[in-house]
Amino acid sequence: MDAKNKYSVILPTYNERRNLPVAVFLINDSFTKNNLNYEIIIVDDASPDGTANVAKQLQKAFPGRIILKERTGKLGLGTAYTHALRFATGNFVIIMDADFSHHPKFIPEMIRIQATNNYDIVTGTRYAGDGGVYGWDLKRKLISKGANIFADMLLRPGVSDLTGSFRLYKKNMLQDVITKVQSKGYVFQMELIVLAQAMGYTIAEVPISFVDRLYGDSKLNGDEITQYITGVLSLWTRV
Numbered sequence: 392m393d394a395k396n397k398y399s400v401i402l403p404t405y406n407e408r409r410n411l412p413v414a415v416f417l418i419n420d421s422f423t424k425n426n427l428n429y430e431i432i433i434v435d436d437a438s439p440d441g442t443a444n445v446a447k448q449l450q451k452a453f454p455g456r457i458i459l460k461e462r463t464g465k466l467g468l469g470t471a472y473t474h475a476l477r478f479a480t481g482n483f484v485i486i487m488d489a490d491f492s493h494h495p496k497f498i499p500e501m502i503r504i505q506a507t508n509n510y511d512i513v514t515g516t517r518y519a520g521d522g523g524v525y526g527w528d529l530k531r532k533l534i535s536k537g538a539n540i541f542a543d544m545l546l547r548p549g550v551s552d553l554t555g556s557f558r559l560y561k562k563n564m565l566q567d568v569i570t571k572v573q574s575k576g577y578v579f580q581m582e583l584i585v586l587a588q589a590m591g592y593t594i595a596e597v598p599i600s601f602v603d604r605l606y607g608d609s610k611l612n613g614d615e616i617t618q619y620i621t622g623v624l625s626l627w628t629r630v
Contacts (some may be wrong), residue, residue, distance in 0.1 A: 397428040398502070399481035402489040404433055405470035408440045410490045415449050419456065421495040427502065432458045432478055433489075434471040461564070473569055476562070484560045493557040497599045501559040504595050511564045511592035514550055514584065514597035515557035550594060556580045557599055562593055608629035 400418055404411060415431060423431040431453075435443045443461050450457045458478055462471075472486060485501075487493040493515065501513040558580075568590060574582045588594060 396483060396502075397430070397481035397497075398422070398485055398559075399475075399479035400429060400431045400434045400485045400487065401472055401479070402487065403430060403468055403475075403476040404435045404438060404440060404442045404446070404489045405465060407439045407489045408438065408442045408445045408506045411442060411451060411605045412447050414489050414495075415453065415457070417491075418495045418498075419453055421498050425499045425502075427499070428481075430456055430458060430479075430481060432475040434458065434460045434462065436462050436465045436471065467579075469569075469574055472579070476566060476569065481564060482562050484565050485558070486560070487557045494600065496575050497557070497597060498559070499598050503565055505559055508593070508595070511561050511593040512584065512587060512594045513559040514552065514596055515555050515593060516550065516552035517555060517599060518551045519573045550584060550588075550596060551576045552596070554585060555580050555599075558584075562574060568592070599611050 402411070402414065407414075411433070418429070418431060425556075429532060433446045437443075443459065446457065450459060461472070461480060472581060476484070483502075485498060487495075497515060501515070503514045503614070504510065568583060568587045571586055572579060572582050583593045584594065
């Protein structure tokens with residue numbers, strides 16, 4: 392096992408009762424096969440489907456690996472990461488979706504790439520190399536690609552997938568940047584990486600396959616699209 396590094400995987404959850412066991416099993420499988428030290432921090436926003444109860448069962452199945460933090464309601468994706476960081480004991484932080492859209496099999500490659508040049512961030516990309524999106528209809532693909540093109544034209548972030556949410560961070564770097572992020576929802580990921588680049592942190596990309604969630608409905612809606620456009624314009628004036 393790599394004794395030098397520990398990886399804190401943050402999983403924000405809301406109604407992920409059926410997806411969470413699959414995600415945790417595969418995270419454990421990926422880290423164990425590669426002899427890597429890890430913990431999983433689940434931040435559940437009072438899921439009415441009983442996600443927190445499932446997380447408690449997973450704590451028993453994977454002793455010492457899972458930290459569960461329950462909150463009183465839906466408080467936003469960004470605040471979930473900020474909350475989880477308070478309990479992270481690793482020197483690296485991995486953020487990913489709990490709905491199995493992000494396959495943990497890509498984590499070892501992210502770790503390998505990070506080590507090649509001591510990068511501050513390694514972000515998964517659906518839009519470079521052999522990355523791709525599977526399970527979305529044409530409308531959803533166009534929205535995602537259009538969102539990235541729109542942001543790239545205004546912000547020039549230097550990454551091909553600005554709206555992605557599968558990333559590896561140095562924890563001290565993340566703690567530094569996250570205090571300056573103003574967004575709380577869908578725009579959070581974008582703002583975080585744009586600010587990191589503006590502050591001089593180094594970023595690498597790893598192609599990933601994004602697969603639409605196994606169970607449940609997507610949380611992207613019209614309000615979040617409007618929020619995204621507003622967020623891009625706001626960042627444009629700040630960075």
